[in-house]
Each structure stands twice: as C-alpha cells, then as structure tokens.
Amino acid sequence: MPLRIPEKRRIWIHVALLFILLMLAWAALGIGPTKISWGEIGQVLLDRMTFSSEKIAVDPIIWQLRLPRIVMAILVGAGLAVAGALMQGLFRNPLADPGLIGVSSGSAMGAVVGIIILPSMGLTGGWLTFAATPICAMAGGVGITFLIYQLSRVGGRIHVASMLLTGIAVNAIGGALIGLAVTKIATAEQLQSLTFWSLGSLNGILWPVVGITAIILVPGLIASMWLGRPLNAFLFGELEAYHLGVDVPFIKRLVIVISALMVGITVAFTGGIGFIGLVAPHIIRLSFGPDHRLLLPACAMSGAILLLIADTAARTIAAPAELQIGILTAIIGGPFFLMLLLKNRKELSI
Amino acid sequence: MSQFHLKGFLTSLTMVAGLATVSAQAESQSRIVTVGGAATEIVFALGAGDQVVAVDLSSTYPAEVHELPSVGYIRNISPEGVLSMRPDLVVTTESLGPPAAKKMLKQMSVPIIWCPEPNTVEALETGLREVGAKLGESARAETIINEVKASIAETQATSENWAKRPTVVFFLAPPSASGAGRAGGKGTRSSELIHLAGGKNAVDDFENFQPMSIESLIQVNPDVIFVGVSDSHGASPQSVEAMKKLPGLAGVTAVRTGAVYGVPMDDLSFGPRLGEAVNRWHAHLAESAK
Amino acid sequence: MLCADKVSFSYGRRTVVDNVSLAVEPGKVIAILGPNGAGKTSLFRLLSGGEEPEEGTVTLDGKPLKSFAAEALARRRSVLPQTSQLGFNFTVREVVEMGRLPHARVDKSVDEEAVVEQAMAQADIGNFAERHFLSLSGGERQRVHLARCLAQVWPGDSTPAESRYLLLDEPTNNLDISHQHTCLREARLLATKGVGVACILHDFNLALAYADTCVVLFDGMVRASGTVATALTAEVISDVFGVEATMIEHEGQRVLVTLARPD
Known part of the structure; x- marks a missing residue:
C-alpha cells in the first residue's frame, strides 16, 4: 500500500530523492576502471571551475570521460522515466513503456532512416550532420506514438491488448528494418551496431552531445511538470477529463509530442535503453500513489538515479571492458514487466 | 523507498570496489595496449610483446595474449577501460568502435597509432611501418614487409601458371x-x-x-x-x-x-x-x- | 439556465436524439426517464458538451456551450458518469479532490480542504476517506464519484452570480436503497442552494419524490414533459415501457406501482 503523503510534505520526498541523486553522482565520479583519489577529483573540478590552465594528469578521465557520461545518464534517465510516466497517464495503463509499445523502435527507425536516406538525397554537411539523426528520431517517435494511440483506442477507451500488440508489431518491424539497414545497406561505422539500437549505450558520450540532448530534454522535463493536474484527470477517461475542465485534444497532443520528443532524442544518442520508463514510475506509484503532481518530478529523479546506477555498473562490472547498459536495465525491468502483466491479466482479455 | 535506493547504491559500490584495482601493477618499461588482431600481431612481431599489458577479444595470437586482461570486443571499446591500463601507447586499427568511443579516443592525449583497416597488403605495410617507427624497429618492420611480399609474390607466380x-x-x-x-x-x-x-x-x-x-x-x-x-x-x-x-x-x-x-x-x-x-x-x- | 433547443444527434444512420428540447433551471431538479436505448445518455453528452448536436443548440445562460473553454465550463457544471474507468489506485480523498481541479488557482480565498471534507460528508464517505479507490465496492465507488461531483459544483465559492449545474447519469446505480435516497436528497439540497440538477433515473418513484420536472424519452424523442405530477402518469409509463402501471397514494405521496402482466 502506498504511503499517503500530505501535499505539504511532498517537497521532502523531492528533497530526499535529489539528495540521493547528487550523492550517487558524486560517488559515480569516483568509480571507474581507473583508480582516482577523491583529492584528485576535487582538484579537477576546482581547476575546471576556476578555468585554470594547469590541469592534472587525470583531468581528461574525469572531465571528458566520466562527467559527461554521468550528466547524460541523469538526463536520459530522467527523460525516459518522465516520458514513461506521461505515456502511462495518456494510455491510462501502467504497462505503457516507451520501449514496449514501440516508441523507441519508432525513434530508432527514424534515426536509421535519417542516417541512410538524407545523405543519399544529398542532404549532408553543416548543421545537418549533427541535427539530422536526432530530428529524424524525434519525428519517428512522434509519428509512431500518434499511430499507436489511434490504433489502441476503441470507443473512447484504451484497449490494453491492442496497445501491447501494436507495440510488438512496431518493435518487430523496427528490428527488421534496422537489421536490414545495419547488415545490408550502410557501413557499420555510420549506423553503429545492431546491439546499440536494441540495448543502448552511453559509451563515449561527449559534451556537445550532452548539450544537444539537454536542449530538448530540459524544456521537455519542465513542461512535463505542468501536466500533473490534467494527467490526473485523464486517468478517469477522456470524457471525464473534459468534464473536469481539461482541454483534452490539446493535452493529448502535448503529452504525445513531449514524451515522444524526449524518447526520440535519447534514442538518437544512446540507443534503445529499455525499461527505465516502466520501472521508475512504478516504484514511485507503489511508494507514494499515482498522483502525477508528485509522480512526475519524483520519476525524473528516480529515473536518473536508476540509470546512473545502471551505467556506473555497465562501465565497471566487466572493467576494463564495457557492458551493454540495456542488458542491466532489462535484467531489472523484465521481471517488473512480468509482475505488472500478471497484475493486469484481467484487462488483457482480447 | 529511500531504503531501496540506498540498497542499490551500496550494491553498486561493492560491485565496483573489487574491480577498480585491476590495473595496479608497477612497471618501469612502457605499457602498450593493443586492440585488434592485426595490431596485436604487429606489436608482437616487432618484438615488443613483453610490453603489451592488455589486448582485446579479437586478439588471439600469439598464445601469450590469452594471459592478458581484455578491454572488450573491438566494436564496443570503453575509452576509460583502455585508459585505466595506464598505457604509454595504444595500437589499434580503424575498425575500433563504437564511433563515439573512437571519436573520444582520438581527442585524448594518449599516443595512439591508428593502423588502417587491415584488409589489404598495403594496409599491413602501412601499419608495420608506423608501429615500427614508433617502437624504433623500422628495420625489422621492413624485413617483415619484404618477407611477406616475397612470399606472396612467390605464390602468385605459381598460380599464374x-x-x-x-x-x-x-x-x-x-x-x-x-x-x-x-x-x-x-x-x-x-x-x-x-x-x-x-x-x-x-x-x-x-x-x-x-x-x-x-x-x-x-x-x-x-x-x-x-x-x-x-x-x-x-x-x-x-x-x-x-x-x-x-x-x-x-x-x-x-x-x-x-x-x-x-x-x-x-x-x-x-x-x-x-x-x-x-x-x-x-x-x-x-x-x-x- | 442550461438549455437544449431542438437538438438532434445520431451515430451513423441511427438517430439517437431526435429534436429534443429541455431546460435545466437553477434551483430545480429535472429527471430524465425512458427505456434502455431511448437516448438519455446521448442527450446528456450534448448537455455536458462532450458531443456537439448535429442540429439545434445547447446554450448556457444564452451563450452556446461550445463558446466556453473546457475549464470555464467545468467550473459551472459537473457530470457524474454511469461508469468510470479509473484503474489507478488513488485514495478516496484524492478522487474527491479531483473535483476541485477546474477551481484551482481561480479563487485563493476558498478553503479547498473544507469543501472536499463537506462533499465527502454529504455523500456519506467521510469514514473511508483514506482508503484506496480500487478496494471499494461498486456502490462505494459511485458515492465517491458523487462526492467528487458535489465538490466540483460546490456553491458558495468564486462566482456566486453564475449558476451551476449538476448532471447525474443514473446516480443510483449500485446503491442500496438508503443511499439512493441520500444521493437524491443531496441533489435536492444542492438545488435549494441554486444549483440546477438534471438526473437520469430509472425509478419513477425517486423521480416523483425528488424531481420538480421531468422529460420522458422514447426512441430519441420526447414522449412527455412537464412537472412530474402532470408528465409522469400511469398512462405514459404503460405506453413508453410497455408495462401495466398504476398510481396509488400513501401518506400524501404518490407512488407508481408496476404490475406483472400475465401472458
């Protein structure tokens, strides 16, 4: 049973989560295949903050390898978890994970199309080299989400089986197209590997990529926080939400666009990291109930915490080699999904 | 709730504690990390095999490499994993991936020799010459190149007939x-x-x-x-x-x-x-x- | 006044509401009766703004309903649906608080918590305010939704000059007989405070006891309308529902009794 937290005390949940996140980020900075003392880490950060021209030997490892990755893990974790919570509100079902219902596949398809098609049409160079992949990925995500929503809505209600089956179909098509592209059409260099698109990786994230991701994710996350009240009303059904004064068509589009943009940008740069959007909201709901005004900000932080832990493990468990992060998130997320599926069995009758 | 995260935090810390010390070994001579079968074989052929401290999974020859720590598969290399071996030199080929890791390694200050994608005799020649020059074994590199070329020329002469x-x-x-x-x-x-x-x-x-x-x-x-x-x-x-x-x-x-x-x-x-x-x-x- | 003027609506070729007019007046309770499939719920959708009529207009204080923003409309009318699809485990209090959603940030002087508290007391759910919605029985859930609707049209805050409307679609569904009366007494009480109440009912006697006026629908059309005393007669009931009915009087209250018809 969730705890009932009075509205005034909710702020403390956020403070506690933020504290855990910051502590973990600090810990993650000190964890890695290379042994670096806390003194050296402090020195690197001090040098960077004072724009000192003298830099100690481990500066690149902290500043160019670990820190961008940690910031990216926080951003991507928060983005995926909030996107998951938004979609679960929209679909009125806790199973609506961006990876499971096909949004990630849609984005990956968009990204692959962007990588292959645009250059073949002569559209390369300049800002396009940097922007084409994320833009195509986001477009793919938004398109697929609208499609899934239309296909799984039967008579004003969300048909859960249709939603999951549409996801299976989109994932299958996406997997096939990406497989075809990776093995037959483009060079491996351009397209990354098949495992990148299916399992994801934060390996080798550079500051400019973190910057571009933040440009989309930070406004998306902030806008999401404003959607708590209307999404609460949405859980009663679209008509009920309208009766409660929610501008349903507008909110619906806003939720689809924001969540799909956030998933799209993360897929473009970090591939298909699964289950964060399922696990983070579920933990928060189990602990504090389904109120989106609490759920959305708490999800942002718990998602960041989860992905930060997963990525720190990914880069250290098999050190000096690297583990695919999707393997870790799936090991935690898969059983979660099964558990939710069992709880939702009644609704799944086709 | 907070208990859950605390537990996760502690697990990740303990997982990591034992692994961070892998590279702790003191040596005076230079440390080489090779990534890619051709790169590894070139370094060993030029007599610098005893300086190699880590290889990747695609390096299977000579047998000594099986004793060395592995930095993973050549297409999924972790830059920090490579750097954690405290290399003075990294020898690899252009096949290294993922692209982001390759890009990042190219920006690092560690000296890296990027041999061309090993798929032709010419690529092998270039690789041998570059690594030979770096290791001060240019003469040996030329010898190997000539041997390889001679051997291939000989076979080709036979197959002409x-x-x-x-x-x-x-x-x-x-x-x-x-x-x-x-x-x-x-x-x-x-x-x-x-x-x-x-x-x-x-x-x-x-x-x-x-x-x-x-x-x-x-x-x-x-x-x-x-x-x-x-x-x-x-x-x-x-x-x-x-x-x-x-x-x-x-x-x-x-x-x-x-x-x-x-x-x-x-x-x-x-x-x-x-x-x-x-x-x-x-x-x-x-x-x-x- | 919430008015439907000669409205029609159809699903595909089937006309479900056919040239219906009715008025929900502030301070009055209007009952809507009719057999299954007569178009009661569809008429409600037109009144609540959930659907737009194909012909005719629905107006609120003379202004077309569609000229209102969803939130402005929600501050003035609330709808209790027949069924709800809430699948997330809110507490009872959180569900009732949802009724205050359109009022948030409008008038800071209103004590939101007091309104929620009173609405819960009136729907007789105060004793399980902290329980989880999904653990409740059908009747209890119905009362929770009623409390949510009461909270939404609660008189006395922000805009006293503007009339408010409560639309109840079979509010007595799943309720035991005592709570059926509680529910309609609350509706009646709200009416005395100036709220206009429209209520779909199946029980003629509840309509006779609590409603001022009524509309009897049959096949999408109005078969009878007016005060309950004039419109809800044994003849109309026999005619519309095809059952034999007779009116008896008990302690000054009129009661409609339906009789089994021998084959």
Missing part, C-alpha cells in the same frame, strides 16, 4: 542442418585473401558477410570451400565435417572432390603472418587447380 583460377566460397560459419551459413562477399578480407592465394571469390553478388543458403551454394557450385575455424569465435572442425554430409551438397564440386577445408580464423587478421596464410590457402587451392 594454373590452368584456371578455382572458384572459392569462404564461410565464417558453415551452413548446417539448422540454418544458412555466413559467407564472405565482395570487399571482405576473405575475398582479398582468396584473390591473393590465386583463387576467385565465387560470391560476388553481395558485400560483407551475409547468410547464404544451401540452395545458393549448390547454384554457385564452387571448386573449393573454406571454413574459418577457431576456438573462441567461428566454426569448430566438427561442424566442417558435418557440413560435408549435408543432403544436397554431394553434387557440389568442392564436396565431391574433397576440397572442403577448415582454415584458422586468424588467417583473416591480415597481420604479419599474412604470407603464411596466403600460402596455406594457396596450397589448398593448388589441389583443385590442376
């Missing part, structure tokens, strides 16, 4: 009763090697390594079939034998004449033992060229 160039299919994994094999198409290292050995790649309607069904194999009807054999990746000698007995393949020239050979997977690394590999393949082809 063959009545015909045998057609060859190379399988990364042989077709079996349960599925298609993966054959080397145009532009692959196996294709280049077949060419150097005096044969002709029978598969030239696709690029890279692609699945090839038994039926297409019957259609192509090669004179010789090679299967890459290795303990870690690639086929086992048993699977090569099993392939010969597949129904339908009895009529294929290579099977009928017994020209199905397992060849070491290492032959494809395009390292300093390239001459050896070309000779081995050439010897097999010679049987069918008469």
